[in-house]
Amino acid sequence: MGNRAPTLEDVAREAGVSRATVSRVVNGVRNVAPEIQRSVRDAIDRIGYRPNQAARSLVTRRTGTVALVLSATGRSFTARVFSDPFFGRVVDGVLPVLRRREIQPVLLVAESEQARGQLVEYLRQGGADGALVVPLDEDDPLPSMLMAAGLPTVLFGRPREGERCAYVDLDNRAGARLAAEHLWATGRRRPAAIAAPVTAPTAGERLDGFRDALAAHGVTSVPVVRGRYTVDSGRRAMARLLKDHPDLDAVFAANDLMAQGACQYLREQGVSVPGTVAVVGFDDSVAARKARPQLTTVRQPVERMAAAMATQLVERLDGTRSEPAAEVFAPVLVVRESA
Amino acid sequence: MGNRAPTLEDVAREAGVSRATVSRVVNGVRNVAPEIQRSVRDAIDRIGYRPNQAARSLVTRRTGTVALVLSATGRSFTARVFSDPFFGRVVDGVLPVLRRREIQPVLLVAESEQARGQLVEYLRQGGADGALVVPLDEDDPLPSMLMAAGLPTVLFGRPREGERCAYVDLDNRAGARLAAEHLWATGRRRPAAIAAPVTAPTAGERLDGFRDALAAHGVTSVPVVRGRYTVDSGRRAMARLLKDHPDLDAVFAANDLMAQGACQYLREQGVSVPGTVAVVGFDDSVAARKARPQLTTVRQPVERMAAAMATQLVERLDGTRSEPAAEVFAPVLVVRESA
């Protein structure tokens, strides 16, 4: 009980070799006679040796760890993160890439100013070899802070103006255009939009893309209400839109959750979807398929994007890649029932 | 650029003192003359020194880090975690306790057998000073593995039989009884239940408590359908119940999400809630208040429980507390609109 954990030294003694040899075996370096390898491994098992990560990091300057950081500047952070399938998809995309290389993924949350400070401090003191950052808000200073700290960093979404940081992103404008064109092509002439929160990184692009495409068809004014990326806010937004514009015949929501809320509200009010009002969502999350009616939506390949993000970071850590790059993914329209 | 990061040594030289003195200043140990403190701090700022966490851990045998582990043995792990507000509440409860003591919280996910192995290995190599574990499934071996590894661990929910592990829990039986008594007291005589997944840690207790309380009133048979803790599964369960038992007048769901789904389905079918069928949920999550009708539910003080869990671990790490303890919280019935 009071015993200290066995060290390399103990293994070496037990196996009758030098520490260097044990180290070689543990790290899978070649040039160790098979028989010695065996006896070292036996000794390790016998005394239950585990390498001390701190000692190892001290000399290798590596932790074998990558941080996945969820960061927000606004309020109700955890409520947002743990009720939006989006973040689960990011995690799903990142994990396999990291696990495959035996890199330990650690999730870090920066839910406040103070937390952001602690987090940066933690990382620059060697808490992880690199960071994958998913900012929930447009103005998040965290990416800049990490870049300044010299930590290899890849972002989900475009970095702030002037920031030279690796990132993956979706062509959000193009996605919104797809939605607009589909609605137009199916005869909708009085479309409205439920936009993202002003502070959301994608808010501007998705709304602009939608408006631009419609403008090209001569639709100059589109009613817009902002939601907060939740089902409930989608319902409320829909209620407002319907009250102010009872004749609208289509709604583009900036994510599936809000689209789902809009559908719910419409049907409760006896408005047929897609008969009277067509609804298009964004993301193609599980919510899109679960919703009734099933959502027509713009697919964002979140898992693939997240995997690309992780791959890019890992390659940078490997030295396989030197320059930070940008990878922009193309959206695809998925037509189901709601439009 | 190619420069190595500044070390204690560099600061010492810059400030014209010894490494020990710099160390004292950095660690806030008293017995350092104020003027020297100042000059050391200046030197630190000037050369941008950050302590190396690995070196520090090597000698202190501390990382200043606590792991919050979400672990599951079943499928679709991330989908569950990132769409159920429950986990957000756990995080909300844990964070402030840790932040206050400048302990870095790291979220670790164990979504597979392999991941569990890597995770245990990571922790026993000194990845964190202790672990707060939230098992999603009853049979999760992770707590035992961590105990075996000698890592200070506190669980959310009762440990497996025979396992001597600190934990916090809700008196789930009592909670279910509250629901049953309320329904009975308000004249419901044909109650049904939407139970938790068989594999959920709380499944048995909540169902048993509900049944026992009703049995005491002479209700010997209660229709039960199992859901999966999601809104959607609640809808489907409700559909089954209603089809098989069209005369039921009350439903107890094992969490709010399923209760919400049940309400949705009932209302869509033109069944009045609570007029014809009363619905009681469990947890008192945000979903309970957001749902229409607002949910009558059994409150589980998740944030407080999570905070208690963190506090218990922190005290053990401090040495303030030596014995692992159990803290069981009492549920409260919150009567709103649905029953």
Next chain:
DNA sequence: TTGAAAGCGCTAACAC
């Protein structure tokens, strides 16, 4: 292929 030895950057006795 193996071993000896020199650190990695820091803390904590212990001496002054």
Next chain:
DNA sequence: GTGTTAGCGCTTTCAA
């Protein structure tokens, strides 16, 4: 109050 010194457990030249 401050400095000296001996490690913490590991990797990695460099010789043998």
